[in-house]
Amino acid sequence: MTELLPGAHVPVPPGPLTLVVRWSCGSVLDASAVLVGPNGKVRTDADLVFYNQPEAEGGAVRHQGGGPGRQSLLVRPEQLPASVERVVLAATLDGGSFGDVRELAMELHDAGGAVAAVFPVRTAGKETLMLLGEVYRRQGAWRLRALGQGYDTGLAGLAADFGVAVDEELPAGAVAPAADPVSLRKEIVRVNLAKRGAAGVRARVALVLDRSGSMRPLYNGGTVGRLVERMAPVAAVVDDDSSLDAWIFADRCARLPTLTIPGLADWIERNVYIRSGQRQLPELPGGRSRVPDHLVDVFGGNNEPEVIRDILAYYAERPGDPVLVLFFSDGGVNRSRQIQDLLTEAATQPLFWQFIGLGRSEYGILERFDTLPGRVVDNAGFFQVDDFDQVTDAELYDRLLSEFPQWLTEARRLGIVRRP
Numbered sequence: 001m002t003e004l005l006p007g008a009h010v011p012v013p014p015g016p017l018t019l020v021v022r023w024s025c026g027s028v029l030d031a032s033a034v035l036v037g038p039n040g041k042v043r044t045d046a047d048l049v050f051y052n053q054p055e056a057e058g059g060a061v062r063h064q065g066g067g068p069g070r071q072s073l074l075v076r077p078e079q080l081p082a083s084v085e086r087v088v089l090a091a092t093l094d095g096g097s098f099g100d101v102r103e104l105a106m107e108l109h110d111a112g113g114a115v116a117a118v119f120p121v122r123t124a125g126k127e128t129l130m131l132l133g134e135v136y137r138r139q140g141a142w143r144l145r146a147l148g149q150g151y152d153t154g155l156a157g158l159a160a161d162f163g164v165a166v167d168e169e170l171p172a173g174a175v176a177p178a179a180d181p182v183s184l185r186k187e188i189v190r191v192n193l194a195k196r197g198a199a200g201v202r203a204r205v206a207l208v209l210d211r212s213g214s215m216r217p218l219y220n221g222g223t224v225g226r227l228v229e230r231m232a233p234v235a236a237v238v239d240d241d242s243s244l245d246a247w248i249f250a251d252r253c254a255r256l257p258t259l260t261i262p263g264l265a266d267w268i269e270r271n272v273y274i275r276s277g278q279r280q281l282p283e284l285p286g287g288r289s290r291v292p293d294h295l296v297d298v299f300g301g302n303n304e305p306e307v308i309r310d311i312l313a314y315y316a317e318r319p320g321d322p323v324l325v326l327f328f329s330d331g332g333v334n335r336s337r338q339i340q341d342l343l344t345e346a347a348t349q350p351l352f353w354q355f356i357g358l359g360r361s362e363y364g365i366l367e368r369f370d371t372l373p374g375r376v377v378d379n380a381g382f383f384q385v386d387d388f389d390q391v392t393d394a395e396l397y398d399r400l401l402s403e404f405p406q407w408l409t410e411a412r413r414l415g416i417v418r419r420p
Helices: 154-161 181-195 213-220 223-238 261-271 304-316 336-346 364-371 393-400 404-413
Strands: 009-011 017-022 029-036 061-067 070-075 086-093 105-109 115-120 129-138 141-151 204-210 243-249 253-260 323-329 351-358 380-385
Touching: 017 029, 017 086, 017 129, 029 061, 029 070, 029 154, 070 086, 086 154, 115 141, 129 154, 154 181, 181 223, 181 393, 204 223, 204 304, 213 223, 223 243, 223 253, 223 261, 223 323, 223 393, 243 304, 253 261, 253 304, 304 323, 304 336, 304 351, 336 351, 336 364, 351 364, 351 404, 364 380
Parallel strands: 204 243, 204 323, 323 351, 351 380
Antiparallel strands: 009 141, 017 070, 017 105, 029 086, 061 070, 086 129, 105 115, 129 141, 243 253
C-alpha cells in the first residue's frame, strides 16, 4: 500500500476502482465526482455524480453510498469515453467546516477490494469543499493524483468551478432534473449568506405573488412556476422546518397552502396552474369553475396594501423568528401613500420586505424605499429584473439577499428582533 502526499500520483490497478472517503464519525460528509473534459469543464450537467444523481456514463462512475464515517464511488476507467480526461473526487459538508473533521482520508481500492493507496488529508479552517483526488489519463494509461485542496464554497462551488449549470430553464412545474438544481441552489444560498456574515441565520420566509391581469403572460409562459422553484430553496436553508408561507394578490388577496420542497411540483400545479390539457393561468371571471376555491376572488388590478395588512396580521398572531418577505410584482403600483404608511408603521415589526419587479414597468413607492423617511430601521428593499428567466441563480440570490442581513443586524441592535 502506498501512502500519498498532496500532488503525488501513482498508476491505478487494472479493472474497476473503488475510491473510498473515510473520516472519524461525528461529521456528515457527502462524496461526489465530476467527469471532466479536455477544457477542464463537464461536458453536460449529467457529469456531476452525487447523492441525488448517483451515476454517469451508464455506471462507469457510480456513487455507492456508505454509512457513518465512510462513502465510496466506483470508477470503471475502461468504460469512460475519450471525451473524459479525468474524474475528480470531492467531499462536501452538511453543516460546519472541514476544520472540525478528523482523520479524513481517501483510499484507492483495487478490483479485489485491497487498499492500493491511501491519502491522509490535512484539513483546517473554514473549508466546506475538499478536492481529494483525481483519476486521470496519462499517455494512454490511468493514474491517481492526490489533491487535498479546500474551498469554502460547498457543492455549489464544485458545480460552478467545473461548469455545471444550476439554473438552466426548467419546464413549468418540473423539479429535480438530472443535476438536481434544488440541492445546488440551496448551496448557493448558504454561500451567499455566509459571505455576508449571516451563516446559519434562522428566519421564516413569505412568498407574495402578483396575480393581476398584466401578469397573465408570466403565468402562461411558465415564469411564475420557475420563480416559485427558485424561491423554495431560500426557505429550505433558513426556515426551521424548511417551509415557505405564500400569498397571492390582485384586487383581493388569498393565503396559499404552505410550500415545502417535497411537494413543490404539486403545489405549483395546484396554485399556479390548472390541469386543463395545457398549462395556463387559472381562468378569471367567466371560467371560474376550473379555479380552486381559494383563488376564485383573486383577480383584477393591484391592491398591495390589503396583502401587506394580511401578512402583518398573520405574523403578529404567530411570534417567532424574523420574516423575510419576497414580494413579486410586475408594477402598476398606484397606492403609494398607503404602502408607505404601512411599511413605516411596520418598521417596528420583525419583518423585512424584499420587493422584486418583474419587467420594465412603473413601481412607484417601491423604487424609493432606500430614501423613505420616518422609519426606525430600513425594513424594505427593491430591485427590478427585465427578464427573470435570464438571471442566473448566483446573481438572483445575491440581489435577493443583499439587504436582509444588514436589516437583521440593525433590527437585533434595536431589539426589534430577539437575539441570536
